[in-house]
Amino acid sequence: MQFASSRTITRKMAKPCLTFFFGFIALSAIVEASQCSIKGLPLVRNIGELPQDNYGRGGLSHITVAGSVLHGMKEVEVWLQTFAPGSRTPIHRHSCEEVFVVLKGSGTLYLASGSHEKYPGKPQEFKIYSNSTFHIPVNDAHQVWNSNEDEDLQMLVIISRPPVKVYVYIRGLVHAAHCSKIEVPVLLG
Amino acid sequence: MQFASSRTITRKMAKPCLTFFFGFIALSAIVEASQCSIKGLPLVRNIGELPQDNYGRGGLSHITVAGSVLHGMKEVEVWLQTFAPGSRTPIHRHSCEEVFVVLKGSGTLYLASGSHEKYPGKPQEFKIYSNSTFHIPVNDAHQVWNSNEDEDLQMLVIISRPPVKVYVYIRGLVHAAHCSKIEVPVLLG
16 A cells, blocks of 8 residues: 555545454454544544645645654654655754655655764765565664656655754755754754 | 554655755765664664564454664654454453554544553543544553454554553453563463
8 A cells, every 4th residue: 555645535444353362352342443532532543634734835745643742652653745756854863763665656865874973974875676675773864865857756764862863964064953843853954 | 554464564665866955965976775773783774674573362453663672762662563353452451552443444442531440440432543543641541452353454553662561451450560571462361
C-alpha cells in the first residue's frame, strides 16, 4: 500500500472478530475504534485523516503519526513525510536516533559521519529507494533529497527523545539551534 | 506499496542525482549504497533482503528493520511483522513505548489499559485496518490478532528502550518474564 496524504481515503473497516481466546478475551468489552485515549483523540487513527502541513517548505507533506504533543509520546515519535520531486530537507543534525523506512519513490541521502561540530563535514552520498531503510547516527549531519524527477518520495520517519531539537546548517555553518516546542521537524534553510 | 517479506523483491535503484546544493554537496563523495556502517552491514538496506524468522510461532514473519544487536540502535527499534490469517501475538506487556503502523490487512487489538499487575485486566477491543496507527501505553497488557480470514496483517512496529523485555500472560496470569538478549520479540504462549 501507499499511504495517502490526502483525506480522500476511505477507511477500511475490519471484519468483526468472533473468535475468543481464553480468559483475556472472555473479559473483553467491545468498544468503538473511536474510543478516546489521550486528549480526546481515538486510540486507532486513520493516517489518511490526520492533519498534514508543509510548515512553509515547498514540496513537503508532513503528518505526525504518533507524537509527543498530540499523542503523549515520551520516547519515540513517528512521522509520515512526502517530498515532491526536487524537494529536500535542509542539512541538519539532531541529538536523537532517527530511522527512515522508504515507502515509495527514491532519492539521495547525504550523510557526514562523525560531523558533530560547527561544520557539517564531508558527506557521503547514498541512493535510497522504495522498500529500503537506513538510520542516522546521533548528531551526524545529513540531508534527504527527492532526486527522482518522476515520483514523490514517501517515508516513515522514527525519532527518539521527542520533541526533536534540530541544528540546521546554512552555507556550511550551523546557523540556528531550534528546539521544536511543537512536534514537527524544523525545516529551515 | 506493500513490503515484501520474501527475498524475491527486485531492488529498485534510484536515478543518479546530478543536482548539487552549495557547500555541503560540493564536498560530497559518492559511495556505493553497500558502504558499511555498523558491523559490516550496509547503511541503506533492502528490507526485502533482510533475514526473517517466525521464532517458532506459526503464521508469523518477523524482520528486524533496525535493531539494537544487528544495527547498534540504542533508543528505538523497528520491526516489520506479518501475521497470517488467524495468527496473533500472545497477551503481553512491556515497559517501553510501542507504536504500530498497519501497512496491509486488518485485525483486532485487545488492550487492557492500566493493567500493570499480575492479571492482564479487562481489555477493550479495537478494530485496526490498513493505513491506521495506534500505540500501546507503557506496561499496558495487549494482544494483536489477525482476525481477517482473507488477508495477511502487516505492520511496522516501533519500540523504545531496546532490546525489549516482555512479560507474557498465560491463562490470565503473568507466566514468564523474559529479557530478550536477542533483538526479537518474545512470542511465547
